[in-house]
Amino acid sequence: MPRFTLVVPAYKVQGYLRACLDSVLEQDFADFEVVAVDDCSPDNSGAILDEYAAADERVRVLHLPQNVGLGRTRNAGMAQARGEYVLFLDSDDTLTPGSLSAIAERLAETGDPEILIYDYARTYWYGKVQRNQLKDLLRQEGPASFSLEQRPELLDLLQIVWNKAYRRDFIEKHGFQFPPGYYEDAPWTFCTLITAERIAVLDRICVHYRQRRQGGNILRTVSRKHFEIFDQYERIFRYLAEHPEFDTWRPELFRKMIDHYLTILDRPDRLPPNARSEFFRRASADYRRLKPEGFVLPGGVQGQKYRLLALGVYPVVAGIKVANKARRNLRKHGRQQIRRTRQRIVNAHYRAQLRLPLDENLAVFSAYWNRSYACNPAAIDAELARLAPHIRRVWVARPDTLDRFPSGVEVVPVGSREYWTAVARAKYLVNNVNFADSVVKREGSIHLQTHHGTPLKSMGLDQRDHPGSAQGMSFGKLLARCDRWDYSLSSNRHSTAVWERAYPCSFTSLETGYPRNDVLVNATAEDVVAARRELGIADGTTAFLYTPTHRDYQSGFVPRLDLARCAERLGPNTTLLVRGHYFYDSSRELAALRADGRIVDVSAHPVVEKLYLAADALITDYSSAMFDYANLDRPIVIFADDWEIYSAVRGTYFDLLREPPGAVATTEGELLEILTSGAWNDEASAKLRADFRERFCDFDDGRAAERVVRRVFLGEDTDDSLPIVPLAERVPVPTPSQALAGL
Structure with a gap:
């Protein structure tokens, strides 16, 4: 029986999964197993897991037949666990070096408690590492292990499961399972903590919690699925009803529930605007229904929010939010002035063109920083002329390179009135690098990033670790340019994973192959x-x-x-x-x-x-x-x-x-x-x-090229109509000696 089982769920994480698994398998403590669960991921995550399992017997892989969500994926992994302790690690996060040794040592020192809580740090795409702000709650003082009654402040830690080691017999004895839906960590975290008889802490950063720039945290997605938090707290209070011995925790868990509801209401990146009043009414109903007798309101502004929630007066709360937003805007006035100044630089003609409708039949192309007619954009241009001749194709060129473009290709010089007109009005913008910062991404336009090679060398955010190559690059500005991408082409799974990690933006990866290679x-x-x-x-x-x-x-x-x-x-x-x-x-x-x-x-x-x-x-x-x-x-x-x-x-x-x-x-x-x-x-x-x-x-x-044109320009689904021909079935182009012999 291994000491630890690490459950690693995987869904659309191919750009981060290798780093996660490497951080585990390279630990100096080896008495563990990894149960990796592929939640029917549509990308290459499942294949990556299989690759690691084939190379290391400590890794076992479970492929789910359909996507079931994070909670149920963790349950599937738990069911396969054989370790004395179960640890959860999200597949875009990493363990810090030596963390498993430190966890094992602390468990031994504290007599194998049911739960060990360890610390984490947030790691940001621009290089910042920030330790958990409530790290002082994990100070190693007093009894080596304790009950929650002795340190109730631990409930204030973030409701997460991946900063804890759980004794497996404790999980099985009480039948703990993750529920489906958003906020699945809340019922698990609260119910396990109040149930455990012995808890210990480890004042050490063991997990690097990746803050993905976009697309990583579903809880930061505007959606009605945030209403699922009501079901999660219903489960918590049902657990209290089924276990009256834990009833003393009702006031504290009620406070956590209301704070959580108010956080969702306060955040602009959670609820659709037309759902906020409905969410408020649901939260207000829970407040009145579940409020414990004798509950003492918190002080200050938070206490005022509690009172308004109890009264169900959403218009007043909305008014307070408007006033607070106005104060925040005043503080940000300086930064906004800078942005306005930059916007004024945009030429007046361009601003006028941006107010006109998009030309649905105009595509603008560029390659290699406006140097030439080449690469993937040129191959797409040629195929577009064949399949959609009604679409006008305009190329952007530096004034000193106009003579490099073939006759018959429409070209506009960078900076000219024709240039600003084209980039303002075009429905489609195609490039193998980025368009200039001054090019605005209009609603309804489609930016296609074709790239210009398969990466051996580090790219994008990965260059942060190699400042000699970055040469003062502003990664913030780089990603602002990449935010305009709607599609990113890939010629192999390696490239897909690199692009999605190195450019963490909300584009769709198109695994079509490189159009420029069609001729090969x-x-x-x-x-x-x-x-x-x-x-x-x-x-x-x-x-x-x-x-x-x-x-x-x-x-x-x-x-x-x-x-x-x-x-x-x-x-x-x-x-x-x-x-x-x-x-x-x-x-x-x-x-x-x-x-x-x-x-x-x-x-x-x-x-x-x-x-x-x-x-x-x-x-x-x-x-x-x-x-x-x-x-x-x-x-x-x-x-x-x-x-x-x-x-x-x-x-x-x-x-x-x-x-x-x-x-x-x-x-x-x-x-x-x-x-x-x-x-x-x-x-x-x-x-x-x-x-x-x-x-x-x-x-x-x-x-x-045909796949790209049909998918991007004609809106067709090419997965079935143009399936990838397997490598073994492709016949290579004749070599020079073969070609000459056939003359």
Whole structure:
């Protein structure tokens, strides 16, 4: 029998679940089991749980056939518990290092009480860590264990279950179960505390309670489901009626109930406006029905609220709230003035356009900070022209890049009247980065964030731990931009989880695949040959595409290879296609090397997918090109000569040297040995590539653009009409040698 069972319910937490499980499994105390319960989660949470269970025998997974809610999910986990103590951990929270050892030690010191209460800290998306404000209630003084009568102030702690260890025989003896609905922790918490004969406390932060920026706490959702709190307190007072020995707790629990009702009424993020008076009437009825004899009202403003609730005079309470809101607005006047000043900067023409109706048949596109016609937006643009030609498509461009756009594409310069008109009136805005801060998200408009790669390096909020890469970024402003997203595209489950955690906003993830990669699945042998002809690659030549990525600790493009020496070693039948990261201008060194026919500078080539089709293999370091190129099922070689520096400065989501898509070199000599020996294309390389493809080519089956257009622009449900073709059933595009052989 393990000492602890940790019950971890999971529902739509794929971005946080690994951190939660890692925080448990990496504890220095090992005598525990994890019962993880998948509450029929529609995302990848269930698969993540299965992955951990396969890797660690201490993890058991229960998959529920239908979604039942948090309370019943915990019940399902409890029914499987074998530990002496049951602990609950929400799947977006984490245990602090050493917490299980500290809990075990404190339980031993206090003689195994029925309940041990430990402390927690709130952790915020912007890095703040704030300890429980009532931490003093957990001071370890007096008797090692005690009854609630000796420390009744413990009832004032937040009504939560995940800051306590419960002895399992105590739970089973009294038949405690979580009820369904909102506020399920209240009946459990109060009833267990008043029932326990011995309680102990641990004055230590054992849980980091994640404050998700959006979407994490259902209790902060405006909904009529907050009315379910009445059922929860009805259960508490029914328990008191069934156990008259606990009747002395009736006044205190009545106070907690009324305080809870008033909190919901006071919070603007709970009840719909048209339901507030009804909630007040229900609360007032409970007040009169359940008020204990001799109950003493609290003093001050809270006591006044109690009196008004008892009288059922909601208009007076609403008037008090209006007055309080006015006082708060006065205090915030300074901040509002700053916001108003910023708003005045918005050009008058734009303000006028914002007052006009949305153009339901206008879509605005941008890519790479208004630099070019490329990437996922370009692929979506082309498919939109095919499936919905009635929608006008306008691209945004920097004035100095207008000549980079194909003929026939409508382009407006950033900052022009045409630009402000388009972004103000467009129903659809599509970008692979963010639009400028000054672009307003209008009600009824649809912002589609396509992204421009699969993340190896840390992104969004995850960069907070790597300030060298963030370079003074305002994470608050970043998330304000991301708040405009309605949809976020993903090409694999890894990306979905990262985007949802790194950008905690209320967008819908679309696991469609990347539209830009459709060509890497659908191209023909003729397309491959045409791409090579365009680049001047001779038949019989092996073409390696070299795509180094940006380094946060370098200011410009510095080739990490001696390209001339590499070309010499590889011989006359090899061509090096060299593509600098789009952050860089073409360097003088590369311009000089173009004179050697074995090196071709393709940094300015407008369509990177054609380069992929033309290349026999990819050489890269940490570029997201590897994830896209893997769709071709062609060899990939990793040249990671500065992995330790790069991973430390930027931060990465997995160890590329341990989980590569092919052969790995950490020096130029090793790279040349791989390329000249044939190791770049051997069986070992193929096995690594197959594993990599299984993990990162989930959704790229060649129909991503169509899925996006039908779902976002045409409002169709594509889950059934365009199911993802399994990876094993996809036929890779012909390699250059296969394509040339077919001529």
